[in-house]
Amino acid sequence: QKEVEQNSxxxxxxxxxxxxxxxxxxxxxxxxxxxxxxxxxxxxELIMSIYSNGDKEDGxxxxxxxxxxxxxxxxxxDSQPSDSATYLCAGGGHGSGNTGKLIFGQGTTLQVKP
Amino acid sequence: NAGVxxxxxxxxxxxxxxxxxxxxxxxxxxxxxxYRQDPGMGLKLIYYSVGAGITDKGExxxxxxxxxxxxxxxxxxxxxxxxxxxxxxxxxxxxxxDTQYFGPGTRLTVL
Numbered sequence: 001q002k003e004v005e006q007n008s009x010x011x012x013x014x015x016x017x018x019x020x021x022x023x024x025x026x027x028x029x030x031x032x033x034x035x036x037x038x039x040x041x042x043x044x045e046l047i048m049s050i051y052s053n054g055d056k057e058d059g060x061x062x063x064x065x066x067x068x069x070x071x072x073x074x075x076x077x078d079s080q081p082s083d084s085a086t087y088l089c090a091g092g093g094h095g096s097g098n099t100g101k102l103i104f105g106q107g108t109t110l111q112v113k114p
Numbered sequence: 115n116a117g118v119x120x121x122x123x124x125x126x127x128x129x130x131x132x133x134x135x136x137x138x139x140x141x142x143x144x145x146x147x148x149y150r151q152d153p154g155m156g157l158k159l160i161y162y163s164v165g166a167g168i169t170d171k172g173e174x175x176x177x178x179x180x181x182x183x184x185x186x187x188x189x190x191x192x193x194x195x196x197x198x199x200x201x202x203x204x205x206x207x208x209x210x211x212d213t214q215y216f217g218p219g220t221r222l223t224v225l
Contacts, residue, residue, distance in 0.1 A: 004156075006156075008154065032212065034212075042218075043204055043216035043217060043218055043219055044157070044204070044216050045216070046213050046214065049212060049213070088156055088157065090156075090157075092211075093211075098211045099145070099162060099164055099170070099211065100145045100147070100162070100164075100208050100210075100211030100212070100214065101147075101159055101162060101172065102157075102159065102214070103159075103173075104149075104156035104157040104158070105156050106154070106155050106156045107154075107155075107156050
């Protein structure tokens with residue numbers, strides 16, 4: 001069974017620190033990976049996507065993918081209290097024939113303390 | 115654009131009742147998805163659609179049915195509600211199989 005695993009946390013970091021969120025996946029056929037942010041009682045919102053090995057940066061966010069180790073991570077630099085949320089990692093297909101189906105992890109709750 | 119809309123926001127059902135969760139999007143997206151999220155858990159895919167008239171099962175389809183007669187609408191039908199279907203249901207749409215845009219969710223309780 002295809003699985004995406006995350007530590008549920010909570011992960012607590014002080015304001016201004018780097019938050020590191022991690023995710024592993026079991027399906028070696030997964031080709032696309034996504035990080036969604038979900039505030040309490042709200043719907044998920046896409047913040048990062050990554051398809052190739054290495055790093056991808058967008059503002060304070062950096063996604064890292066290592067397909068050999070089946071490992072995805074999200075770094076949040078200069079963490080702010082407004083970053084406090086649950087972060088969901090998801091894996092899916094890519095390219096021709098892809099239907100966009102995603103397998104989600106259970107999410108990691110991040111708490112940024114002022 | 116209203117984006118993805120879902121109705122109702124909240125619903126309480128009795129065991130054995132049926133209901134339809136409504137989902138609509140005004141972005142002309144071909145891809146649409148239904149997920150359920152149990153407390154403290156991630157999202158599980160129930161059904162998905164790649165276009166009007168085309169639907170398929172996801173990870174947890176038992177107890178649910180869908181239809182997609184138009185690009186805009188993707189209703190989810192619950193037949194014979196059971197307590198195990200107590201959850202938050204999210205509908206999402208996507209233009210390209212990458213970015214999924216989620217609706218606000220429907221919180222369903224089955225007693």
